[in-house]
Amino acid sequence: MTKKERILSVALYRFAHEGYNAVSTASIAKEAEVSEGLIFKHFKSKQGLLDTLREELESKMAAKVQPVMEAATAAEALHLVFDLLLNVDPVDFNYWRLQYQLKLNEAYEGHRSAQLYLDRLSWALQESGFPEPEMEAQLLFEIVDSALKRIVFEELPEKEKYIEFLRKKYAP
Amino acid sequence: MTKKERILSVALYRFAHEGYNAVSTASIAKEAEVSEGLIFKHFKSKQGLLDTLREELESKMAAKVQPVMEAATAAEALHLVFDLLLNVDPVDFNYWRLQYQLKLNEAYEGHRSAQLYLDRLSWALQESGFPEPEMEAQLLFEIVDSALKRIVFEELPEKEKYIEFLRKKYAP
DNA sequence: GTCTATACCCCGATAGAC
């Protein structure tokens, strides 16, 4: 693990747990066992460090959603939505936590790709015979999002049971 | 409006929109058109200012939930859950936004009262014939919470339509 | 790439006058 990677790793953990503004570059440097100056050589600014993490986050997000977008049938797409929840890698928890931190404070542009995902859900639900697919897609999106949030914040002890309970409602 | 109230009002807005750590006492004082020292005379510290807002938030929350807790029948309780969403006062939006800011960063004790609310939902859903009332209560809680979030962050344009869509599922 | 030293500003908080 290079020093650059150590910085990113510590910053990800701290930003995800405490929030961007609550974490100083000095404390990141100390925990990563590098000099504070090195952070600025590599990332220009504290914001630049966050931007790098955000890019990593976005590519991870795209990869995560891809199976649902490419499923052959509506039933398969709906099934994969819940697999996505079952298969969240604990190694990535901090990326999703960071996402929830960023989403809160305005001007976060997850909207573009979210719309494509919503459209996909809407299509799958319509194919599956739901009478109000757009409304239902919004709801499903919120349900899955809140479940992911509870998983990565370790607030969902009966994860498997809860996910299967959800799956029964949409992909029986 | 007293100066003390002006400070609280500005602090609420800024904390709710930008997050506690991103807002300085100097900028609050400037916007409220008071001296910075006055903030510390009234609230001891920046944290004390937040604590005052948190107390106001908690009493508002208790008042909001009360009708559901005191409903005579299960059907009425479920019906009131959605009324709660329909009747959110725009004047209070910033209090709920603040709540979502606070919930994110660790050690937030909304858990005690949340459990009573969850138990109440669970009871109402069991009475209404849902086969897995505990799971269903968790889900309903998340659905209502995410809808409230979208409302106060002004991300739910078709509010009434969405709420009635939800209501049909639980209190037909 | 990496460290040390340092600039410089802004932050939270206090003291004291009115």
Added chain:
DNA sequence: GTCTATCGGGGTATAGAC
């Protein structure tokens, strides 16, 4: 209750040596 003045510390960022 309210303001002005001020402090000490910690924040981001840069310069320059190695």
